[in-house]
Amino acid sequence: MSFTNLIRVAIRAILSNKSRTLLSTLGIIIGVAAVIIMMSIGQGSKESIRQEISKMGSNVITIRPGADMRGGVRQDPSAMQTLKMSDYESMLSGLKYVQHVSPEVTQAGQVVNGNNNTTTTIYGEAPEYMTIKLWTVQEGDCFTDEDVCKNAKVCVIGKTVADELFPGGQNPIGRSIRFKNIPFRVVGVLKSKGYNNWGMDQDNLIIAPYTTVMKRIAAQTYFSSISVSALSEEVSEKAIEELTALLRANHKIKEGMDDDFTIRSQQEIMETMSSTMDTVTLILVVAAAFSLLVAGIGIMNIMLVSVTERTKEIGLRMSVGARGRDISRQFLFESIIISLSGGLIGIGVGYLGSWAAQLMMLPASVPLWSVLLSFGVCACIGLIFGYVPARKAALMDPIEALRYE
Amino acid sequence: MSAMERKVVIELDNVKRDFRVGSETVHALRGVSFKIYEGEFVTIMGTSGSGKSTLLNQLGCLDTPTSGEYYLDGIPVRNMKRSQRAVLRNRKIGFVFQNYNLLAKTTAVENVELPLMYNTTYSAKQRREAAVKALNAVGLGDRLEHKSNQMSGGQMQRVAIARALVNNPAVILADEATGNLDTRTSFEMLVLFQKLHREGRTIIFVTHNPEIAQYSSRNIMLRDGKIREDVENNNILSAEEALAALPKPQDD
Numbered sequence: 001m002s003f004t005n006l007i008r009v010a011i012r013a014i015l016s017n018k019s020r021t022l023l024s025t026l027g028i029i030i031g032v033a034a035v036i037i038m039m040s041i042g043q044g045s046k047e048s049i050r051q052e053i054s055k056m057g058s059n060v061i062t063i064r065p066g067a068d069m070r071g072g073v074r075q076d077p078s079a080m081q082t083l084k085m086s087d088y089e090s091m092l093s094g095l096k097y098v099q100h101v102s103p104e105v106t107q108a109g110q111v112v113n114g115n116n117n118t119t120t121t122i123y124g125e126a127p128e129y130m131t132i133k134l135w136t137v138q139e140g141d142c143f144t145d146e147d148v149c150k151n152a153k154v155c156v157i158g159k160t161v162a163d164e165l166f167p168g169g170q171n172p173i174g175r176s177i178r179f180k181n182i183p184f185r186v187v188g189v190l191k192s193k194g195y196n197n198w199g200m201d202q203d204n205l206i207i208a209p210y211t212t213v214m215k216r217i218a219a220q221t222y223f224s225s226i227s228v229s230a231l232s233e234e235v236s237e238k239a240i241e242e243l244t245a246l247l248r249a250n251h252k253i254k255e256g257m258d259d260d261f262t263i264r265s266q267q268e269i270m271e272t273m274s275s276t277m278d279t280v281t282l283i284l285v286v287a288a289a290f291s292l293l294v295a296g297i298g299i300m301n302i303m304l305v306s307v308t309e310r311t312k313e314i315g316l317r318m319s320v321g322a323r324g325r326d327i328s329r330q331f332l333f334e335s336i337i338i339s340l341s342g343g344l345i346g347i348g349v350g351y352l353g354s355w356a357a358q359l360m361m362l363p364a365s366v367p368l369w370s371v372l373l374s375f376g377v378c379a380c381i382g383l384i385f386g387y388v389p390a391r392k393a394a395l396m397d398p399i400e401a402l403r404y405e
Numbered sequence: 406m407s408a409m410e411r412k413v414v415i416e417l418d419n420v421k422r423d424f425r426v427g428s429e430t431v432h433a434l435r436g437v438s439f440k441i442y443e444g445e446f447v448t449i450m451g452t453s454g455s456g457k458s459t460l461l462n463q464l465g466c467l468d469t470p471t472s473g474e475y476y477l478d479g480i481p482v483r484n485m486k487r488s489q490r491a492v493l494r495n496r497k498i499g500f501v502f503q504n505y506n507l508l509a510k511t512t513a514v515e516n517v518e519l520p521l522m523y524n525t526t527y528s529a530k531q532r533r534e535a536a537v538k539a540l541n542a543v544g545l546g547d548r549l550e551h552k553s554n555q556m557s558g559g560q561m562q563r564v565a566i567a568r569a570l571v572n573n574p575a576v577i578l579a580d581e582a583t584g585n586l587d588t589r590t591s592f593e594m595l596v597l598f599q600k601l602h603r604e605g606r607t608i609i610f611v612t613h614n615p616e617i618a619q620y621s622s623r624n625i626m627l628r629d630g631k632i633r634e635d636v637e638n639n640n641i642l643s644a645e646e647a648l649a650a651l652p653k654p655q656d657d
Contacts, residue, residue: 005522016510316506319467320520320568321495323488398467402502 001326010333013306024302025342027295028381032346032374033353034288039370040354042281044363046274052196053270057134058233059099060266061240063226063247081222082260087250088226095246097239099231100128103223105213111161111206113177118164122155122179122206124213125227132229135207140173140188148209151216155184158203159192182216184208236265289377296339296381303335303389314393315401328394335386336379343378347371413479414575414607415441415464420473422459433459435630436473441576441609446602448618449611451627458580460627461611465498465578466490478575495523499569503581505561507553507568513540514549517567524572539567543597559590566597576607583617589651595620595644620644 001009014021065082088103105124110117127142129135143154157165157172166172172186184206193202214220230239240263247261307314314327322330350371354364422434433456441447451457462468463475466482467490475482478497482490494500499520507516517536521527527535540546543563553561562582569577579598583591599620602608610621618624619642626634 001522002525009522012511312506313508316502316508317519317523318491319465319494319500321491321523321572323491323523325488326491326523399462402506 001322001329006329006333007337009330010337013310013330013334014337017306020302021338024295024299025338025345027298028292028339028342028378029346029349031288031292031295032343032378033349034291035285035374036347036350036366036370037353037357037364038281038284038288040350040364040366041357041362042277042284043367043370044354044357044365046277046281047365048363049273049277050270053266053273055134055193056196056202056266057132057229058266058270059230059236060132061228061230061236061243062264062266063228063243064262064264065222065224066260066262081220082251083223083226085221085223087247088223090246090250091226091228091243095239095242097231097235097242098228100132100229102126102129102132102227103210104129104225104227105210105218105220106224107180107213107217109180109217111165111177111179113165113175116165116167118161118204120158120161120204120206122208122213122217124210124218125207126210129207129227132227135193136191137188138191139171140186142188143209148211151211152209153182153184153212153216154187155179155206155208156188156190157186157207158190158205160201160203161206162189179206180217230265233267236267240265292377292381295342296385299335299339299381300385300388302338303331303386304392306334307331307389307393310393311396311401311404314396315398315404318396318398319402324394327396328390331390331393332383332386335389336382339378339382339385340375343375346378347374350374411442411444413440414443414445414477415439415609416476417463418474418476420463420470420475422456422463422468423471433630434463434470437627437630437632438473439625439632439635441607443575443607444602444605445623446598446608446621447610447623447625448621449609449625449627450613450615450618452613454629455627456630457611457613457627459630461578461580464576464609465500466494491523495520496572497575499572499574499577501562501565501569501577501579501582503584505553505558505565505585507561507564509553512550512552513545513556513564513567516553516564517571519568520572535571536567539571540564542570542601543567557590558586559593562586562590562594563597566594566601570601570606576609577601579608579610581612582610583612583614589648589654592644592648592651596648599644620647 063083083103088101091098091101102125106121108119108121111120123129126148127145130137130142137156140156142156143152146152147154155177157177162172165177166175172189175186176183177186178184190203190207196202210223228239228243230236243263244259248259251260253259317327351366354366357364417438420434420437421432424431424433437460449457449460459468463470466477466485469483469485473483477493480493482493485493508519514533514536517539518532521532521535537546537549540549543566545560545563545567548556548560551560553564556564583594586594595617598608598610602622610617618638621638622641623637624634625632
């Protein structure tokens with residue numbers, strides 16, 4: 001029998017028992033929709049993490065003192081004093097893939113303005129930090145290189161700090177605030193970044209020249225980290241290689257010895273987060289996929305009933321010249337059409353579901369490959385679970401089948 | 406009439422068919438031999454248990470002999486595979502069943518097209534043309550699009566006969582084709598079979614009803630798996646006359 005005839009015969013058989021067909025497709029519809037919604041939420045979450053991280057600069061590379069391991073003992077990185085001023089200065093020129101560099105010294109503590117106070121962290125940075133971490137100054141200006149040279153007691157404050165210390169819409173610019181009793185003049189307020197994906201308030205900070213923080217607050221001569229931006233996200237790896245070579249030379253580390261610093265790019269962090277999300281998504285999708293398996297068994301059941309019911313038709317078809325393979329194809333096409341149409345509807349329902357998830361503020365985006373995958377899986381379900389009934393039909397003895405009542 | 410001049414359509418050479426039922430062997434056919442020539446209208450008669458159905462299944466290539474050989478249109482059937490026999494049935498045989506066996510919810514013309522669906526040399530258009538021609542031949546040219554549940558028994562059997570004609574078979578095999586019909590409709594069917602016979606078709610009519618033998622050209626009588634009688638009918642009755650002699654149905 002030709003392909004078009006097979007499809008026509010199968011569609012006719014399916015339509016002749018609409019309610020039964022609908023019920024057996026329902027399993028597939030639910031299964032596919034569940035898989036697609038799970039995948040879309042997984043994908044959506046991953047994308048939102050990606051966006052969040054790229055808001056903090058996707059080309060950012062962070063250098064911290066201390067290797068992950070040294071002599072089998074994990075060191076406390078803050079106790080290490082390996083990142084020196086000379087390291088920072090050597091990075092400022094001669095590196096091909098590095099754009100901006102900013103050393104960093106941090107201290108947590110209380111900040112006071114009159115009778116308002118809050119607990120925050122002060123970041124000692126170079127002005128380039130704004131470019132590296134994509135901060136924008138909303139009001140006022142950033143401090144300058146000159147302020148860095150002069151250890152000037154000026155600072156830029158985050159939105160949260162501004163709101164806490166200057167309630168009721170007071171203008172913080174030009175006012176003085178005290179961090180650990182050291183007065184700082186506010187020169188700018190940062191544009192809000194909001195909370196990040198893991199619930200940290202990104203606006204609760206003060207940024208001041210690193211020299212000031214080093215000398216007046218932390219009283220230390222080393223950095224707690226150095227932030228670097230690569231020329232682009234793509235060359236992050238190369239920039240890391242460059243920086244590693246430079247620091248190993250600076251620190252006179254012999255070949256075969258471990259680094260005394262750790263360099264991580266934002267991309268690596270992003271990948272770690274993505275792989276966590278991938279695991280969660282995988283678990284959800286596997287759960288949803290089981291419902292597809294159950295749906296497949298449902299189709300097989302219905303097809304077996306259908307083959308038995310139509311024994312006489314099979315006998316007739318065989319007597320007028322249908323070969324076993326014509327009969328088995330007829331039933332296979334039926335089960336494939338049932339599961340594919342269920343799959344198509346399921347994809348539609350999945351799209352609706354992911355749209356509904358977006359309305360509920362869940363990040364969701366349907367990945368195209370999941371649609372193609374579900375379609376393929378449905379075709380396979382039809383083929384696999386249709387095989388047994390189709391074979392049963394094909395192996396019937398026409399004499400017995402014609403006699404069947 | 407010399408048998409030598411005519412073409413042999415069916416030849417059975419000492420065909421035996423055994424069935425194993427539990428530990429016993431049942432000999433359904435115990436060596437049957439005969440030839441059927443092109444253009445014959447043969448009734449095969451026998452009581453139940455005579456091997457009539459087994460013989461029909463052999464003739465229809467639905468089954469193969471345990472021993473002996475069956476030639477259909479010169480082709481030996483015994484060693485053919487299932488799928489080869491399916492193709493052979495498709496090209497050489499037209500079946501007419503007692504209970505019509507039409508596809509439900511399907512129109513007359515589609516039912517008649519069915520055998521040609523399994524013959525890929527036919528295009529959709531040729532298939533339809535052949536089906537319409539066959540339906541015209543059985544007098545149902547005006548009921549092409551009627552579905553099987555909208556037709557009377559006689560009409561359904563006509564559709565079934567059209568389906569048996571559509572592939573232009575070497576032989577039409579009718580199995581108790583009038584068994585489910587009333588007397589009047591049965592005679593209408595016989596009229597149709599006689600018409601097909603006159604047109605040169607080879608027809609084998611398997612029945613337990615001895616009356617039908619009077620309207621065919623040759624009678625084969627089976628008993629206990631053997632041929633008991635094989636005679637030419639030199640006095641073929643006209644089914645048309647018999648139909649006319651029947652009391653008219655009351656139209657009220």
